[in-house]
Amino acid sequence: MNILITGGAGFIGINLAISFADKGATVSILDNFITSSKNRITKILTRYNLNLIEADLTLGIxxxxxxxxxxxxxHLAxxxxxxxxxxxxxxMLVTCAIGTKNILDLAKEQKAKxxxxxxxxxxxxxxxxxxxETYSGxxxxxGIRSPYEEGKRFAESLVTMYCRKYxxxxxxxxIFNTYGPNMSESDNRVIPKLLRFSxxxxxxxxxxxGLQRRTFLYIDDLITGIKLIMNSDNGIPVFNLGSEQDISILELAQSILYxxxxxxxxxxxxxxxxDHKARMPDLKNVYNLGWQPSVNLKEGLTRTINHIKNNSSY
Ligand SMILES: NC(=O)c1ccc[n+]([C@@H]2O[C@H](COP(=O)([O-])OP(=O)(O)OC[C@H]3O[C@@H](n4cnc5c(N)ncnc54)[C@H](O)[C@@H]3O)[C@@H](O)[C@H]2O)c1
Structure with missing residues (x-):
């Protein structure tokens, strides 16, 4: 199978690429390294025979x-x-708008999922x-977060339009908070940052x-879910994917110290x-596809810490 992953050099993208390459797929990744680093993935590219195209999606295909x-x-870029x-x-805004439109046009031309x-x-x-998923938010x-929040909302609107019209x-x-191996050294999201300092x-x-509560999903469970959703055929176009196990940031910091x-x-x-007080996904739609998370937070953190120790990368 021929797979394209935009933003494939980033944390989720590179793990997704590895999981496809492991199963014998041919994987191309398109990335401009604006929030990732080429050095960090060089060995992975060779080891898994991934095809890297360094390009900014907003400038065309x-x-x-x-x-x-x-x-x-x-489309992860x-x-x-x-x-x-x-x-x-x-x-953020331009990639979500123009970048998403560019890649949607390619998917439409090629009749790709x-x-x-x-x-x-x-x-x-x-x-x-x-x-x-029916909650409109x-x-x-x-607001200060609007370039990301409204960017994603517009990208969703574009995808929905291409499905309905074309x-x-x-x-x-x-996706709700996800963590695991191959997070970037400069990633300032809570788990990589706490791990780095600890x-x-x-x-x-x-x-x-530190009483604000968050949920965290391990990357392998996210990837299983993403693939199930891509291949699902039940007419549902939008899925939450995350963990229902919440933890306060103080408890998380204490676990990481330990x-x-x-x-x-x-x-x-x-x-x-x-900063938002809390979020909690309703996961019924993805559970109905047969998905279940299999890695709890302690196990996922331990695997991530071991990966960092063995690869000196976040
Ligand atoms: N990690 C999470 O917990 C989480 C949560 C919610 C949503 N997401 C979404 O999942 C996707 C992947 O997230 P991630 O955690 O791997 O982030 P990341 O920053 O590690 O990866 C995003 C990648 O997109 C690339 N990129 C950005 N703009 C681009 C452009 N114009 N052209 C080409 N490449 C471009 C970046 O260089 C980077 O490699 C993103 O769309 C993100 O919004 C992630």
Missing amino acids: PDEIREKTFEQIY CPTGVNNLIRLSEE FLLASSSEVYGDPEIFPQK NVDCR GLDGKIVR MANLPLTVEGK LTNSLSTIEFTDRPDH
């Missing part, structure tokens, strides 16, 4: 991609990171728990009192105004 025919296209919400705000990596951020600061279109076989996955015996920073055998202390700082 390179000839090298057009010359191939893909059965499945996974999007700058990520709360710390990038202002610095890469324009790139298509999957968009959307985000739980489409729910904004939710007023309903858990969030079902609570997002401020001018008969595209497209799926949307709203393993270096530096103080861990926890915002507020599992890394760290000498670090925990320091408390102010919480940013735009």
